[in-house]
Amino acid sequence: MNATINSIGIYHPEKEIRNSFFEKYIQTSDQWIRERTGIEKRYFATDDEYTSDMCVKAAQNLSLNYNKDLADIDFIIVATTTPDQLIPSVASQVQSRLKIKNAGTIDIASACAGFVNGIILAKGLIAANTHKKVLVIGADMLSKKIDMEDRTTCVLFGDGAGAVLVEASEDNHLFETITGTNGDYGKDLYLSNQNAPINGIEIIANDKFHQNGRIVYKWAVQTLTGGLKELSEKNNLTLDQTDYYIPHSANFRMLEAVFKELNVPIEKCLDSVRKYGNTSAGSVPLAWFEGLREGKVKKGDKLSLIGFGGGFTYAGIYIENNIEPLK
Numbered sequence: 430m431n432a433t434i435n436s437i438g439i440y441h442p443e444k445e446i447r448n449s450f451f452e453k454y455i456q457t458s459d460q461w462i463r464e465r466t467g468i469e470k471r472y473f474a475t476d477d478e479y480t481s482d483m484c485v486k487a488a489q490n491l492s493l494n495y496n497k498d499l500a501d502i503d504f505i506i507v508a509t510t511t512p513d514q515l516i517p518s519v520a521s522q523v524q525s526r527l528k529i530k531n532a533g534t535i536d537i538a539s540a541c542a543g544f545v546n547g548i549i550l551a552k553g554l555i556a557a558n559t560h561k562k563v564l565v566i567g568a569d570m571l572s573k574k575i576d577m578e579d580r581t582t583c584v585l586f587g588d589g590a591g592a593v594l595v596e597a598s599e600d601n602h603l604f605e606t607i608t609g610t611n612g613d614y615g616k617d618l619y620l621s622n623q624n625a626p627i628n629g630i631e632i633i634a635n636d637k638f639h640q641n642g643r644i645v646y647k648w649a650v651q652t653l654t655g656g657l658k659e660l661s662e663k664n665n666l667t668l669d670q671t672d673y674y675i676p677h678s679a680n681f682r683m684l685e686a687v688f689k690e691l692n693v694p695i696e697k698c699l700d701s702v703r704k705y706g707n708t709s710a711g712s713v714p715l716a717w718f719e720g721l722r723e724g725k726v727k728k729g730d731k732l733s734l735i736g737f738g739g740g741f742t743y744a745g746i747y748i749e750n751n752i753e754p755l756k
Contacts, residue, residue, distance in 0.1 A: 431601035438491025467681025471587025471706030483590035508543025541738025543710035551595035567710035587706030591714020672730035678702035
């Protein structure tokens with residue numbers, strides 16, 4: 430069974446956070462943050478706003494943008510590492526609040542690779558002919574999980590969500606994928622509230638985000654560079670045949686380094702990090718949406734999506750864009 434994606438929606442909280450916000454917590458500046466990350470701003474949720482709220486609003490935005498009926502969705506996948514609770518799942522709360530009566534639900538936790546993994550899983554459900562219309566949402570609310578005294582991480586993250594519908598179709602627009610993991614790096618990027626060691630290594634269990642920036646940066650550059658090459662080869666494409674690349678937006682300077690290494694113009698890279706910060710599972714759909722809204726991405730364009738992050742894990746998929754540009 431073939432599959433397509435022809436609708437998308439996003440949501441971000443209203444509270445805009447400029448780089449100067451962090452000056453009252455740590456020694457930093459707008460110039461320092463921009464030079465090292467490219468980030469200009471991000472959005473933080475209010476105390477009474479949660480990941481499920483962002484997911485519902487992203488789905489509603491999708492419905493509004495493309496006049497989509499959500500009632501006949503038969504499966505909901507939410508990619509997040511910041512669920513409201515462990516039980517019930519965020520996906521089940523989305524099902525309830527959108528009044529989708531006959532949908533299976535599941536949360537998946539693969540950090541910044543989550544949204545792309547969600548599309549891959551949805552593609553598999555449709556290929557198996559068990560489902561016809563799958564809502565895939567990537568959403569994270571890391572503002573509530575950052576240590577404001579850790580200058581290496583607190584300036585990086587923002588809150589946001591993006592949603593797409595993966596639907597059964599006569600024509601196929603979702604093609605070959607790549608996935609991989611190196612769990613040996615688990616201790617270098619984690620978020621935990623219990624004292625269970627990671628691969629035998631003791632960790633700080635304070636429910637805050639922790640990362641070894643140098644190791645994460647090096648792995649991410651190598652993985653993204655190699656992953657985009659592998660994804661192109663697997664789909665019998667040369668790098669220049671892809672119209673736009675949509676990688677996870679962790680750091681714009683890192684993306685510049687990767688695309689320089691690939692000898693691909695940075696203009697072919699769609700990012701969300703400069704406008705939204707690192708939104709983890711939300712970053713890829715946010716960048717895709719912005720590309721459509723700005724009139725860059727056209728129907729029929731060849732897109733390479735790839736997410737990479739905590740685990741360490743990555744996932745990529747080549748897609749022929751079937752979403753009409755937003756007006």
